[in-house]
Amino acid sequence: MKSSAQPKPTAATPRPQDLPIVTAQMAKEHGLSPDEYARVQSILGREPNFTELGIFSVMWSEHCSYKSSRHFLSRLPTKADWVIQGPGENAGIIDIGDGQAAVFKMESHNHPSFIEPFQGAATGVGGILRDVFTMGARPIANLNALRFGALSHPKTRRLLSGVVAGIAHYGNCMGIPTVGGETNFHESYNGNILVNAMTVGLVDTDKIFYSRGAGVGQPVVYIGSKTGRDGIHGATMASAEFDDAAEEKRPTVQVGDPFVEKLLLEACLELMQSGTIISIQDMGAAGLTSSSVEIADKGGIGITLDLDNVPMRETAMTPYEIMLSESQERMLVILKPGSEDTARAIMDKWDIDFAVIGYTTAERQLCLNMYGSTWCDIPVPPLVDDAPKYVRPTAPTTVQPSLGEAAYPLPSGGFKAALETLIACPDLCSKRWLWEQYDTMVRGETVARPAQADAAIVRVPARDEKTPSYKALAMASDCTPRYCFADPKTGGAQAVAESWRNLVATGARPLAITDNMNFGNPERPEIMGQFADCIEGMRDACLALDYPVVSGNVSLYNETNGKGILPTPTIGGVGLIADYRRALTLDFKQEGDAVYLVGAFGTHLDQTLFAREIHALEKGPAPRVDLALERKTGEFILACAAQDGLLSACHDLSDGGLLCALTDMAMASLRYGNETPLGIALVSDLPHSAAFWFGEDQARYCVTTAQSGKMVAFAQEHGIPLTRIGTVVPHDMTLPDGSIVQVKTLKDLNERPLPDYMNK
Amino acid sequence: MQTVKILVFPGINREHDIAHAFTRIGNAKADFVWHKDSTIGKADMIVIPGGFSYGDYLRCGAMAANSPIIRDLKDQAAKGVPILGICNGFQILVETGLLAGALLRNNGLKFICKHVFMRAEGAADLFTANITKGDVLRVPIAHGEGNYYAAPDTVKHLNDSDLVAFRYCDANGAVTPESNPNGSVENIAGIFSDNRKILGMMPHPENAIDAFHGGTDGIRLFEGIAAALAA
Numbered sequence: 001m002k003s004s005a006q007p008k009p010t011a012a013t014p015r016p017q018d019l020p021i022v023t024a025q026m027a028k029e030h031g032l033s034p035d036e037y038a039r040v041q042s043i044l045g046r047e048p049n050f051t052e053l054g055i056f057s058v059m060w061s062e063h064c065s066y067k068s069s070r071h072f073l074s075r076l077p078t079k080a081d082w083v084i085q086g087p088g089e090n091a092g093i094i095d096i097g098d099g100q101a102a103v104f105k106m107e108s109h110n111h112p113s114f115i116e117p118f119q120g121a122a123t124g125v126g127g128i129l130r131d132v133f134t135m136g137a138r139p140i141a142n143l144n145a146l147r148f149g150a151l152s153h154p155k156t157r158r159l160l161s162g163v164v165a166g167i168a169h170y171g172n173c174m175g176i177p178t179v180g181g182e183t184n185f186h187e188s189y190n191g192n193i194l195v196n197a198m199t200v201g202l203v204d205t206d207k208i209f210y211s212r213g214a215g216v217g218q219p220v221v222y223i224g225s226k227t228g229r230d231g232i233h234g235a236t237m238a239s240a241e242f243d244d245a246a247e248e249k250r251p252t253v254q255v256g257d258p259f260v261e262k263l264l265l266e267a268c269l270e271l272m273q274s275g276t277i278i279s280i281q282d283m284g285a286a287g288l289t290s291s292s293v294e295i296a297d298k299g300g301i302g303i304t305l306d307l308d309n310v311p312m313r314e315t316a317m318t319p320y321e322i323m324l325s326e327s328q329e330r331m332l333v334i335l336k337p338g339s340e341d342t343a344r345a346i347m348d349k350w351d352i353d354f355a356v357i358g359y360t361t362a363e364r365q366l367c368l369n370m371y372g373s374t375w376c377d378i379p380v381p382p383l384v385d386d387a388p389k390y391v392r393p394t395a396p397t398t399v400q401p402s403l404g405e406a407a408y409p410l411p412s413g414g415f416k417a418a419l420e421t422l423i424a425c426p427d428l429c430s431k432r433w434l435w436e437q438y439d440t441m442v443r444g445e446t447v448a449r450p451a452q453a454d455a456a457i458v459r460v461p462a463r464d465e466k467t468p469s470y471k472a473l474a475m476a477s478d479c480t481p482r483y484c485f486a487d488p489k490t491g492g493a494q495a496v497a498e499s500w501r502n503l504v505a506t507g508a509r510p511l512a513i514t515d516n517m518n519f520g521n522p523e524r525p526e527i528m529g530q531f532a533d534c535i536e537g538m539r540d541a542c543l544a545l546d547y548p549v550v551s552g553n554v555s556l557y558n559e560t561n562g563k564g565i566l567p568t569p570t571i572g573g574v575g576l577i578a579d580y581r582r583a584l585t586l587d588f589k590q591e592g593d594a595v596y597l598v599g600a601f602g603t604h605l606d607q608t609l610f611a612r613e614i615h616a617l618e619k620g621p622a623p624r625v626d627l628a629l630e631r632k633t634g635e636f637i638l639a640c641a642a643q644d645g646l647l648s649a650c651h652d653l654s655d656g657g658l659l660c661a662l663t664d665m666a667m668a669s670l671r672y673g674n675e676t677p678l679g680i681a682l683v684s685d686l687p688h689s690a691a692f693w694f695g696e697d698q699a700r701y702c703v704t705t706a707q708s709g710k711m712v713a714f715a716q717e718h719g720i721p722l723t724r725i726g727t728v729v730p731h732d733m734t735l736p737d738g739s740i741v742q743v744k745t746l747k748d749l750n751e752r753p754l755p756d757y758m759n760k
Numbered sequence: 761m762q763t764v765k766i767l768v769f770p771g772i773n774r775e776h777d778i779a780h781a782f783t784r785i786g787n788a789k790a791d792f793v794w795h796k797d798s799t800i801g802k803a804d805m806i807v808i809p810g811g812f813s814y815g816d817y818l819r820c821g822a823m824a825a826n827s828p829i830i831r832d833l834k835d836q837a838a839k840g841v842p843i844l845g846i847c848n849g850f851q852i853l854v855e856t857g858l859l860a861g862a863l864l865r866n867n868g869l870k871f872i873c874k875h876v877f878m879r880a881e882g883a884a885d886l887f888t889a890n891i892t893k894g895d896v897l898r899v900p901i902a903h904g905e906g907n908y909y910a911a912p913d914t915v916k917h918l919n920d921s922d923l924v925a926f927r928y929c930d931a932n933g934a935v936t937p938e939s940n941p942n943g944s945v946e947n948i949a950g951i952f953s954d955n956r957k958i959l960g961m962m963p964h965p966e967n968a969i970d971a972f973h974g975g976t977d978g979i980r981l982f983e984g985i986a987a988a989l990a991a
Contacts, residue, residue: 165870168870168871169871172812172871172873172902172904173771173773173812173815173816174773175773175774175811257815258812258815259770259771259812259814259815259816259817260815262770262771262773262812263770263771349794349796350770351770436872436873436874437870437871437872437873438871438873439871439873439902440873441873441900441902441964441967441973442773442774442777442810442902442967443776443777444776444777444780444966444967444969444970444973446972446973447972459972580972581972671974672875672898672931672974673931674930674931674932
């Protein structure tokens with residue numbers, strides 16, 4: 001049949017009277033509890049219609065309202081002299097001097113990534129990038145914290161492969177280097193992987209944009225991709241547990257287009273220079289609904305939208321679909337009246353859709369018109385202010401007693417066997433297979449890439465590009481979920497402390513964190529107990545280390561068939577390096593350098609990787625976190641870093657303890673493959689216990705120096721324990737029992753597992 | 761002062777990196793030319809940087825090669841104006857037909873970003889004034905589709921005429937299968953046009969010009985270009 005003979009399909013124009021009648025059952029299917037639905041009825045004084053129900057359900061979803069977490073999150077310290085913007089805007093902002101600020105946030109895309117790993121992870125990156133450039137910042141770096149199930153789980157290979165390809169696809173195309181992060185594997189994530197994406201941006205302090213500030217009678221402008229039916233109810237999906245039919249939710253996963261986002265980024269930054277913007281908000285979770293409600297709520301105004309003007313890529317869309325769509329790469333902007341033409345011309349240059357879709361009103365209503373009818377007319381404040389807030393019951397968390405050192409002997413193959421097992425285990429093996437798929441160098445400002453230092457280091461160009469600038473930002477993501485499970489309060493504190501320590505180990509002054517709280521079902525008291533206690537631990541650490549929380553995200557319901565993940569409060573930390581030429585990396589640099597342990601001897605083996613990988617034990621308490629000691633030891637490292645040429649390398653002690661840290665430093669000396677590898681000859685009078693070499697006691701570092709005398713004197717002056725461990729030598733590592741192993745052999749053992757697994 | 765015109769297609773993302781390299785090392789004036797412009801203007805060299813022009817949808821470089829500014833690029837090429845294309849720029853030059861061959865998906869099917877070694881193979885006054893045949897340079901690559909392919913007679917022509925600019929090699933300069941990161945035929949990393957006025961290459965010398973980049977071998981290319989253009 002010839003196509004010209006076919007009648008054009010004419011979709012019937014949607015009419016409000018054709019919408020389904022709202023019932024209590026329908027409200028439940030939208031994720032509203034009976035109480036919440038009753039509250040909607042009482043706010044409106046009538047039944048909501050279908051469109052209104054959709055809007056209430058997404059605004060009151062866990063994802064948008066933080067209804068289970070707000071009570072506890074309010075415990076976190078959020079202020080410091082250098083904090084320009086704390087939680088509550090699109091991202092946090094800290095002052096880094098010279099009229100410049102760092103803008104950053106971490107956000108989860110866990111549920112979509114499990115259902116469709118490539119697009120789920122890609123749009124996670126796209127979403128967090130928008131959160132940062134919405135504020136006027138140019139993104140300068142991406143990081144990601146990934147948790148997958150056991151390697152033996154049948155889905156892990158596909159999920160890992162898809163997530164990494166998705167992150168690479170989006171970040172590489174955007175031209176933002178992906179410089180760091182972490183990747184762990186544990187069976188608790190078999191049915192709920194975690195994909196936490198972080199973006200760090202740079203903005204001039206006098207050119208920051210906010211979602212607040214809109215007034216009455218101003219045009220509401222839509223820019224970016226056209227709206228389709230993708231991602232409808234994504235926020236609701238992210239607020240429920242999975243069952244075995246999780247993959248059926250695939251249509252709720254959005255599809256990303258990094259090319260459009262790149263254009264949107266450049267177009268927005270140009271628009272921001274034009275002086276036309278009053279307020280701006282990206283359309284993320286719950287799309288046009290949450291962006292318009294946020295702008296209206298923060299501005300103390302109402303919004304009337306003519307949805308006929310929304311750029312659409314499908315026909316006969318209903319207001320319900322338009323308002324709940326999570327189509328990507330879109331922004332909502334409030335313009336100065338009269339500046340529409342200027343703004344439109346900039347969007348035309350970048351081939352980005354531009355549409356005036358409404359105006360702000362004094363009456364605080366959200367009013368939606370389309371196809372000649374009014375589809376929604378509800379008050380704005382209750383959508384936000386009257387959103388449910390729960391103090392969910394918490395069960396006290398308990399800590400198991402220590403099994404004692406005797407439970408963790410060295411394996412029969414001695415130190416060599418233990419070390420070889422550990423450096424090849426999924427958590428410690430090289431993640432090169434992942435990060436070589438990320439463009440780590442675009443923009444030309446990357447000073448330390450993955451595996452070179454404890455944190456990624458990215459140079460900060462001066463405001464005036466002609467002025468030389470040696471400033472750099474250090475950034476890292478950290479969490480040790482097995483500690484958080486064993487002892488949530490200690491684990492929460494440890495996550496913050498390790499983040500702080502990783503930045504210190506590069507010579508950076510840690511400034512602030514973003515937190516991504518990944519937990520199970522908050523309606524279960526034991527999960528809420530983990531959440532509450534992790535927060536308390538984080539609070540203690542933030543206060544002790546002057547390390548406030550400036551942004552964050554909560555992902556709950558990470559459960560499948562009633563089995564929750566390990567509690568995972570991922571901490572994204574940002575610190576400032578005054579001169580990147582003095583930044584510390586972890587690789588052994590020079591034969592003859594002295595190697596020192598900074599801090600106490602290792603004693604703690606419960607919950608270590610040694611216990612898990614060698615003895616298959618995940619029992620007992622997490623290592624103790626002494627925040628005063630952490631601070632004191634870190635300040636000593638920073639004092640050392642400020643001394644010209646005193647330290648030649650620095651690495652914090654964490655997973656795998658002292659021997660694994662030394663091995664990291666040795667392996668990192670092989671950067672391009674053609675150098676002489678550098679190892680270590682140990683001094684002979686050190687303890688031979690597993691606890692000394694593999695214990696994961698906190699507040700410790702390993703450093704190298706060519707100035708031993710000065711180092712010893714400096715440590716004495718500061719009252720810091722310093723123990724000579726050995727000397728940097730070519731080619732080999734001596735182990736505590738005197739056996740010798742080649743650095744190249746260790747490097748090979750460390751590099752092989754992931755490619756071997758992925759190519760299987 | 762020399763003027764370098766940098767073509768910017770939507771989705772290009774290393775335009776500032778290359779501009780920085782030319783201004784800092786070449787002491788040149790770097791101007792951006794937007795893809796919707798109809799003419800490039802007077803240039804001592806035209807540069808097409810890396811990125812994902814038009815999202816690299818359809819085929820890398822294919823849409824850029826058909827955008828309005830390309831007509832003038834071809835005119836200027838015919839007049840002998842030097843052209844440098846890096847990464848996506850190389851892919852675009854191949855798609856326009858200004859350079860021979862094609863760039864396919866990496867043989868591992870994954871994007872790869874890492875430092876590689878490349879050996880200088882051929883000479884072109886404009887580009888290699890500061891590089892001697894056989895020199896080994898350490899530079900980064902960052903691409904998903906850098907697998908150079910050309911028909912056997914084209915490869916023979918490139919070899920016979922000394923038009924292969926760089927080949928991937930190991931640290932000692934040996935061209936080996938292990939040092940080939942993407943499956944390129946005969947380890948080819950970059951080629952010249954027949955008149956040696958156009959260079960296309962996949963590696964990124966512009967990201968190897970500062971000690972913190974992990975090496976400064978890229979400086980030699982830009983110093984050589986600056987010297988040649990000034991001569």
